[in-house]
Amino acid sequence: MSEEAILEARYLTRKFKTADSRVLTAVDNVNLKIYKGKTLGIVGESGCGKSTLMRMLVQLDTPTEGQIIYRGKDITDSKGKSLRENHRRIQMVFQDPMASFNPRMKVLDIISEPLLNYKLIKKNERKNIAKKYLKMVDLPEEFMDKYPQNMSGGQRQRVGIARALTLEPEVILCDEATCSLDVSVQDHIIKLLVKLQREKDIAMAFICHDVALVQSLAHKLAIMYLGNIVELISGDKINKEAKHPYTKALIGSIFDIGVDQNTQIETIESEAPSPLDLPQGCSFQNRCPHCKEICTIKKPELSKLKGEHYVACHLYG
Numbered sequence: 001m002s003e004e005a006i007l008e009a010r011y012l013t014r015k016f017k018t019a020d021s022r023v024l025t026a027v028d029n030v031n032l033k034i035y036k037g038k039t040l041g042i043v044g045e046s047g048c049g050k051s052t053l054m055r056m057l058v059q060l061d062t063p064t065e066g067q068i069i070y071r072g073k074d075i076t077d078s079k080g081k082s083l084r085e086n087h088r089r090i091q092m093v094f095q096d097p098m099a100s101f102n103p104r105m106k107v108l109d110i111i112s113e114p115l116l117n118y119k120l121i122k123k124n125e126r127k128n129i130a131k132k133y134l135k136m137v138d139l140p141e142e143f144m145d146k147y148p149q150n151m152s153g154g155q156r157q158r159v160g161i162a163r164a165l166t167l168e169p170e171v172i173l174c175d176e177a178t179c180s181l182d183v184s185v186q187d188h189i190i191k192l193l194v195k196l197q198r199e200k201d202i203a204m205a206f207i208c209h210d211v212a213l214v215q216s217l218a219h220k221l222a223i224m225y226l227g228n229i230v231e232l233i234s235g236d237k238i239n240k241e242a243k244h245p246y247t248k249a250l251i252g253s254i255f256d257i258g259v260d261q262n263t264q265i266e267t268i269e270s271e272a273p274s275p276l277d278l279p280q281g282c283s284f285q286n287r288c289p290h291c292k293e294i295c296t297i298k299k300p301e302l303s304k305l306k307g308e309h310y311v312a313c314h315l316y317g
């Protein structure tokens with residue numbers, strides 16, 4: 001059966017003007033698809049544009065160029081009622097739920113608020129709703145009387161997921177949703193997300209700087225470097241078939257990922273250039289052990305290598 005793309009970025013670009021009138025390109029001409037029932041992992045180091053990309057996809061920020069396609073329809077310029085409907089269908093789970101919760105609201109209100117806002121339930125239905133969604137995220141119903149500051153980070157993240165689920169979204173975008181949690185709690189939250197995704201056939205994107213973690217749940221991985229996707233690869237193939245020197249360096253930086261013996265591990269020494277001062281050609285050139293003349297002249301495009309594997313590197317044609 002063919003995969004059904006629910007949300008798509010087409011040539012998505014976001015430029016910011018700095019205080020001294022320079023232009024910073026945070027996301028540069030990105031194309032990607034998020035499929036029904038599947039998880040796209042987006043990996044890359046701090047500042048590579050992951051959050052900016054997510055914010056555009058969830059329509060909290062406006063692209064400078066390019067389109068956002070939802071179920072085949074261009075929603076980039078949606079306003080009013082249709083924007084509200086998109087927000088209902090495309091939900092986001094944030095890194096720090098504390099920052100998005102009102103500390104004066106009990107869990108009961110946090111979970112039922114989106115449904116009340118969309119006038120999908122009446123006030124007297126709130127308790128039953130909270131009970132139902134708390135159960136879904138494996139929290140006891142007594143939690144509905146708690147305040148977010150009286151819960152652990154993992155419990156708060158479960159409440160954040162419950163809240164996102166209430167509007168029955170088709171897409172959930174998780175922005176570093178587990179990175180502030182202990183490893184064991186992280187593991188529980190990931191398992192919960194995978195279970196819910198399977199049950200509800202949700203399309204999911206999971207952004208993370210930890211390639212080992214994201215690899216454990218993503219069907220496909222998009223590796224980002226300074227605003228660009230430099231490699232797109234199946235989650236289960238990254239250890240053996242990664243090609244971009246940056247991807248190889250990322251997997252080489254973790255020891256327990258089970259890298260194939262034939263995969264040559266790269267290391268990266270120097271710092272990434274400033275996004276305000278990118279060199280001509282490939283932005284990875286100053287860190288790449290294989291840099292050739294063409295890499296300093298021409299920016300490599302993301303091109304198909306084999307099947308669903310794409311790479312942006314002059315080493316590969």
Ligand SMILES: Nc1ncnc2c1ncn2[C@@H]1O[C@H](COP(=O)(O)OP(=O)(O)OP(=O)(O)O)[C@@H](O)[C@H]1O
Nearest residue numbers: 016024026045046047048049050051052053209275
């Ligand atoms: N509102 C803004 N104004 C100016 N520059 C911005 C703005 N938002 C983001 N940037 C810049 O855009 C680039 C990408 O930032 P972004 O937060 O998307 O990266 P990230 O990969 O999510 O990083 P992190 O993992 O640290 O959250 C960075 O250089 C950042 O400083």
